[in-house]
Amino acid sequence: MKRLALAFILMLTATAQSQETQQQFSTFTAxxxxxxxxxxxxxxxxxxxxxxxxxxxxxWTRRRLNKxxxxxxxxxxxxxxxxxxxxxEVENKYVLRELCxxxxxxxxxxxxxxxxxxxxxxxxxxxxxxxxxxxxTASRTVNVSDSIEGFFTRDILVVEGVTATGDSVCVVxxxxxxxxxxxxxDARRLQIAQTLRxxxxxxxxxxxxxxxxxxxxxxxMADEEAIAKGMGFVxxxxxxxxxxxxxxxxxxxxxSHKYQGEWRYIDHIFFLSDxxxxxxxxxxxxxxxxxxxxxxxxxxxxxxxxxxxxxEAGLSDHLPLLLRLWHQTQL
Numbered sequence: 001m002k003r004l005a006l007a008f009i010l011m012l013t014a015t016a017q018s019q020e021t022q023q024q025f026s027t028f029t030a031x032x033x034x035x036x037x038x039x040x041x042x043x044x045x046x047x048x049x050x051x052x053x054x055x056x057x058x059x060w061t062r063r064r065l066n067k068x069x070x071x072x073x074x075x076x077x078x079x080x081x082x083x084x085x086x087x088x089e090v091e092n093k094y095v096l097r098e099l100c101x102x103x104x105x106x107x108x109x110x111x112x113x114x115x116x117x118x119x120x121x122x123x124x125x126x127x128x129x130x131x132x133x134x135x136x137t138a139s140r141t142v143n144v145s146d147s148i149e150g151f152f153t154r155d156i157l158v159v160e161g162v163t164a165t166g167d168s169v170c171v172v173x174x175x176x177x178x179x180x181x182x183x184x185x186d187a188r189r190l191q192i193a194q195t196l197r198x199x200x201x202x203x204x205x206x207x208x209x210x211x212x213x214x215x216x217x218x219x220x221m222a223d224e225e226a227i228a229k230g231m232g233f234v235x236x237x238x239x240x241x242x243x244x245x246x247x248x249x250x251x252x253x254x255x256s257h258k259y260q261g262e263w264r265y266i267d268h269i270f271f272l273s274d275x276x277x278x279x280x281x282x283x284x285x286x287x288x289x290x291x292x293x294x295x296x297x298x299x300x301x302x303x304x305x306x307x308x309x310x311x312e313a314g315l316s317d318h319l320p321l322l323l324r325l326w327h328q329t330q331l
Contacts, residue, residue, distance in 0.1 A: 024165065024328070025326055025327070025328055026163065026164075026165040026167060026326065026327045027280070027324060027325065027326050027327075028083050028133075028163055028167070028169060028211065028324075028325045028326075028327065029079075029080070029082040029083050029084075029322065029323065029324050029325070030082060030083065030084045030085070030086070030171065030213050030215065030269075030322075030323045030325070031076075031079055031082040031084070031085045031086070031320055031321065031322045031323070032085070032086045032088075032173075032215035032216060032217075032267060032269060032320065032321045032323075033072075033075075033085065033086070033087060033088070033316065033318065033319075033320035033321070034087075034088035034089055034175065034217040034267065034316060034317075034318040035068075035072055035087055035088065035089055035090065035315065035316050035318075036089050036304065036305060036315070036316040036317050036318065037052065037089055037123070037305060037306075038068065038069075038072075038087070038089055038090045038091060038095050039052035039060060039065075039091045039095070039122075039123075040052075040065065040091055040092065040094050040095050041053055041054055041060055041061060041062055041065055043056075044091075044092075044122055046122070047119075047120065047121055047122030048120050048121050048122070049091065049121060049122050052091075057309065058306060058309075058311075059311070064305075064311070064313075065095075065098075067313065068305060068315060069095070069098050069099050069102070069103060070103060071289070071314075071315045072099060072315060073099060073103035073104065073105055074289075075285075075287065075289075075290070075315065075320070076105065077104075078285075078287055079285065079320070079322055081105075081108055081130065082130075082322065083129065083130050083133040083134050083163070084127055084128070084129045084130070084134055084159075084169075084171055085127070085128050085129075086125065086126075086127055086157075086171065086173040086215045086216065087125065087126045087127070087128065087173075088123075088125050088154075088173075088175040088216060088217050088318075089123045089175070090114070090123065090124055090125070090126050091122050091123060091124070092114070092116070092122070092124075093112070093114050096112040096114055096126055096128065097112070099112075099128070100112055100128055105128075108130055108132070109130070109131055109132070110128045110129065110130055110131070111128065111129060111131055112126055112127065112128045112129075113126060113127045113128075113129070113136060113139045113157065113159050114126040114127075114157075115139075115141045115155060115157065117141065117145075117153075117154045117155040118143070118145045118147075118152040118153070118155070119152055119153055119154050120152055123154065123175075124154055124155070124157075124175075125154055125155075125156075125157050125173040125174065125175050125216065126157065126173070127139075127157060127159050127171055127173055129159075129161070132164065133163060133164050134161050134162070134163055134164070134169065135161050135162050135163075136159055136160070136161045137160050137161050137162060138159075138160040138161075139157070139158065139159045139160070140158050141155035141156065141157055141158070142155060142156040142158060142195065142199060143155050144156060144191070144192045144195055151188065153175075153176070153177045153188070153192075154174075154175040154176075156172060156173070156174055156192075156195070156196065156199065157172070157173040157174075158170070158171075158172050158199065158203070159171045159172075159173070160203070160207070160210075163327075165327070167209075167210075167211070167327050168207045168209055168210035168211070169210055169211045169212075169213065170203040170207060170210050170211070170212045170213070171213050171214075171215070172196065172199060172200065172203070172212070172213070172214040172215070172216075173214075173215060173216055174192075174196060174214065174215065174216025174217070174218060175216055175217045176188075176189045176192050176193075176216065176217065176218045176219050176220065176226070177189055177192075177219065178219050179219060186224075186225060186226065189218070189219065189220055189226035189230070190225055190226045190229065190230045191230075192226070192230075193218075193220075193226045193227060193229075193230025193231050194230045196214055196230075196231070196270075197230065197231050197232060197239070197241075197243065199214075200212050200214055200243055200270065200272050201241055201243075201272075203272075204242075204272050204273075208274065209274055209276065210273065211271070211272075211273045211277045211325055211327070212271070212272040212273060213269065213270070213271055213323065214269070214270040214271075214272075215267075215268070215269045215270075215321070215323075216267065216268065217266060217267050217318065218266060218267070218268050219266050220266060221264055221265060221266060222245060222247065222248060222265065222268070227245070227268070231243060231245065231270065233245050241272075242272055243270050243271070243272045244270065244271045244272070244279075245268065245270060246268075246269045246270065246271050246279060246282050246323065247265050247267070247268040247269060247282075247321070249279075249282050250265065250282065250284050251284070254284055254286070255284075255319075256284060256318050256319045256320075256321065257302070257317060257318050257319070258294070258301040258302060258317075261294065261297040261298075267318055267319075267321055269282065269321055269323055271323075276327055276328050277325055277326075277327050278325065278326055278327075278328075279323070279324075279325060280324040280325060280326045281322075281323075281324040282321065282322070282323050282324075283321070283322045283324075284319055284320075284321060285319060285320045285321070285322055286319060289303070289315075290302060290303060290314070290315060290316070290319060290320075291303055292312070292314065302314070302316060302317045302318060302319055303315065304316065304317045
């Protein structure tokens with residue numbers, strides 16, 4: 001009888017092991033970071049970038065630019081070099097090329113996707129990606145400005161691709177308008193949120209097995225109308241159409257941005273996928289070099305490049321988010 005029981009246990013173990021060998025697991029990492037005013041040092045006559053020149057109010061020099069780019073590279077290295085990174089507030093392809101090819105990131109290697117947007121200051125969103133981990137198959141922008149009303153903001157960037165294991169991933173990079181403008185700005189963010197929601201559903205319909213990741217600086221907290229209503233998260237962290245607000249998983253006493261002494265999450269990651277993709281981890285990254293004492297207020301705040309007119313030699317007023325996914329494929 002004992003021999004029969006042992007044989008049965010061994011048979012179950014062998015079956016389980018056989019099932020495991022018929023499954024393939026892969027991971028994918030995506031990060032978002034608003035790097036705050038990553039300008040080159042040249043004056044672009046088409047945009048309002050005069051202050052970020054050597055002669056401008058910021059006295060923005062090549063040395064300061066190099067310091068910032070190297071700081072961004074070192075931060076990405078501390079993240080273990082994510083497969084894709086969405087970036088906010090980058091001026092142009094030049095600064096992206098300096099980051100991806102003028103630092104040790106070139107050895108990974110990283111490349112970038114960038115389009116100029118109608119933003120008056122000339123700041124855009126971009127995606128950098130590891131060519132050994134992600135292949136871009138298509139990219140485009142979605143214009144959310146209104147030239148008739150004289151409203152110009154950052155386009156939404158859409159990048160479609162496949163991982164090294166052949167899994168489909170779509171990344172949507174955002175930087176919504178700031179709160180300047182009161183109710184009008186609120187209405188603009190709500191409209192853009194509705195556009196993003198429709199866009200995520202469109203990508204999911206086009207690529208049913210893909211991971212659809214939307215990331216960015218939304219300039220809105222989760223309970224504000226743009227996200228709660230525009231993305232459909234009223235009273236929940238999952239919309240009726242399956243879009244998940246991952247940022248709600250992060251510690252509530254922290255945040256990606258600090259305003260008047262209060263931490264808050266205005267940077268978010270949304271996620272839509274089938275059951276084969278699962279969220280392994282979402283982290284708010286609080287590396288020491290990204291923080292500094294918050295003056296007369298308790299605790300710390302992000303260490304900015306400029307605090308008011310004063311050069312602070314930091315990297316950004318936002319903290320990065322890092323998402324790790326895993327994908328299971330039946331062989």
